[in-house]
Amino acid sequence: MRLWTGVAAFLRERFPLEKMNLHDMVEKKTVPIHKLRWAYFLGGLTLLFFSILAVTGLIMLFYYEPTVSGAYDSVRYISHQVPGGSVIRNLHAWSSSCMIACVFLHLFTVFFMKAFVKPREITWLSGVILLFITFGFGFTGYLLPWHQVAVNATKVGLQSIGAIQDYLPGNFKDLPGQLIHVIQGGDSVGQATLSRFFVLHVVVLPVSILTLLGLHLLQIQFHGMSQGVDRPTGKSEAFFPDFIVNDLRVWAVFFVVMFIIALCIPFESLFGYPLLAPFDALGSTPDGIKPEWYFFFAYYPMELVPFWVILVATTVVGAVLFFTPWIFANTSRRTLRFLAFFAFLYLVVVTVFGEPITLLIKGH
Amino acid sequence: MMRLIPLLALLLLPARLSAYPEFQQFILTNSGTKVDCALCHANADGPEGLKEGQLGALKGEELERLATSRRAIAPGQKVHSPILNPFGNELILRLGRSALAEGRKNPAAMIDALPEDLDLDRDGIPDKTELREGTLPTDEESGRFWRLFPHRFKQNLFHIGMGVLATFFLLYGLENLLKAFKSRYRLQHRRSSPPQ
Structure with a gap:
């Protein structure tokens, strides 16, 4: 009984329904002004990139064919025959990377500004789940063009799930294999996998992300922006319309930059062309198969250390991420900044220099 | 009898003349990019085999076109070889087959012999640069991004x-x-x- 009372009190504090009115959620709301003010725009930027992804994804759905025989050609058709298709596809590809970069930055800034403490635990938790859903978008979307790098990188990703079985006891050993079978829809990556990834990418994950995004934004409106610094300046701006107008200005700048990049730098120019050839089931795996850059933080260490180390590290990091509001409730912002800096440094170094470091250590 | 001539030509010519792995090696050493035969050939696995764009799959008229292209020893002859892509055919037109075969000894010199204004896909990157860097001269979206950017920005x-x-x-x-x-x-x- 006491547990239920506790849960009800917890939820009542996180969902103050009496605040669900225009006055409390819009008119009264202010945004602090201080040296870390830029961090308040990162969540909005993530939303901008998600919106670009949704619109461009919908346009591509008119032409994309989720079959192993037609996927590659339909993507080529979008890029080379459909008027404006190339820029739409490039906008989609570049925005996906930018969205993930923004999500990472947003996570770090929220962490070091200590914006996760009571009563913002649900905002943090929904944000962490949104991060995983974003990774899910990246993983499922990578397969859809059905070229060499897409299919082989997916195979590598799925194999890493299979590697977990060596560390599971008794009856649980079969679980990873069964999970792979469910994801693949068969013994190997094929039509069933493509269909499943397509449905996940265009239906399941968008519905999930919209639901959680609603919860995330509702929580932000309920509890307002966190002060974010130890010594507030006392200055603030009205959320409506001042902050929204500034947010729109930032959106406009980033949209124009994204539009220019999409027009001038084809996303696939970053890959060597042999990797973009249609997937050949009978051919050998070409050199240079890698996951998308946002998985490098786990991919390169996997090449160097035993798999169990990665398994333990990811479990610990995942648990710490979920329980951050309680683990770091009493930690100073100075310590949080220190931790965030090292985590950020790790991500940047492994993402940018992961390959040469791996080659150096392996002695190639 | 006339139909047999191209077939005989095909059988008599040494197979090594069909694909030049020396260029792939040169590109790998020069740019660090691993390329396949799709750079010049119709099929990414090269000219030998039974798949589309390979010798074993050629029929009547295609064999004749192949024989014609194999006779193009000197430059200046427009060919339409079924085992080559438009860039491969352009190389024969510009350099001739003898220069291509010679180029295996010195790929850099052969690539330098290509005209600066040759840009089949009109992506703003000369084909000789694309060849050196291992990007596709027949795909306007293939190229080093810092070379593509200024051209596409202007465009x-x-x-x-x-x-x-x-x-x-x-x-x-x-x-x-x-x-x-x-x-x-x-x-x-x-x-x-x-x-x-």
């Missing part, structure tokens, strides 16, 4: 300008709309609040 200047203008006007409209909402809301709020 799309009008679209970029229109995009900037559209974004600016949309932003201007939205900003004023939001400010109008705010003043309207304040006005209504003042009217509905009791006088102090």
Whole structure:
């Protein structure tokens, strides 16, 4: 009984329904002004990139064919025959990377500004789940063009799930294999996998992300922006319309930059062309198969250390991420900044220099 | 009998003349990019085999075209070899087969012999640069991004300008709309609040 009372009190504090009115959620709301003010725009930027992804994804759905025989050609058709298709596809590809970069930055800034403490635990938790859903978008979307790098990188990703079985006891050993079978829809990556990834990418994950995004934004409106610094300046701006107008200005700048990049730098120019050839089931795996850059933080260490180390590290990091509001409730912002800096440094170094470091250590 | 001539030519010519792995090695050493035969050939696995664009799959008229292209020893002969892509055919036109075969000993010199203005896919990167860097001379989206950017920026200047203008006007409209909402809301709020 006491547990239920506790849960009800917890939820009542996180969902103050009496605040669900225009006055409390819009008119009264202010945004602090201080040296870390830029961090308040990162969540909005993530939303901008998600919106670009949704619109461009919908346009591509008119032409994309989720079959192993037609996927590659339909993507080529979008890029080379459909008027404006190339820029739409490039906008989609570049925005996906930018969205993930923004999500990472947003996570770090929220962490070091200590914006996760009571009563913002649900905002943090929904944000962490949104991060995983974003990774899910990246993983499922990578397969859809059905070229060499897409299919082989997916195979590598799925194999890493299979590697977990060596560390599971008794009856649980079969679980990873069964999970792979469910994801693949068969013994190997094929039509069933493509269909499943397509449905996940265009239906399941968008519905999930919209639901959680609603919860995330509702929580932000309920509890307002966190002060974010130890010594507030006392200055603030009205959320409506001042902050929204500034947010729109930032959106406009980033949209124009994204539009220019999409027009001038084809996303696939970053890959060597042999990797973009249609997937050949009978051919050998070409050199240079890698996951998308946002998985490098786990991919390169996997090449160097035993798999169990990665398994333990990811479990610990995942648990710490979920329980951050309680683990770091009493930690100073100075310590949080220190931790965030090292985590950020790790991500940047492994993402940018992961390959040469791996080659150096392996002695190639 | 006439139909047999191309077939005989095909069988008599040494197979090594069909594909030049030395160029792939040169590109790998020069740029660090691993390329396959799709750079010049119709099939990414090269000319030998039974798949589309390979010797074993050629039929009547294609064999004749192959024989014609194999006779193009000197430059200046326009060919349409079924085992080559448009860039491979262009190489034969510009250099001739003898220069291509010679080029295996010194790929850098052969690539330098290509004209600077040859740019089949019109992506702004000369084909000799694409060949050296291992990007596809037949795909306008293949190329080092820092080389593609200036050309595509110039090419799309009008679209970029229109995009900037559209974004600016949309932003201007939205900003004023939001400010109008705010003043309207304040006005209504003042009217509905009791006088102090």
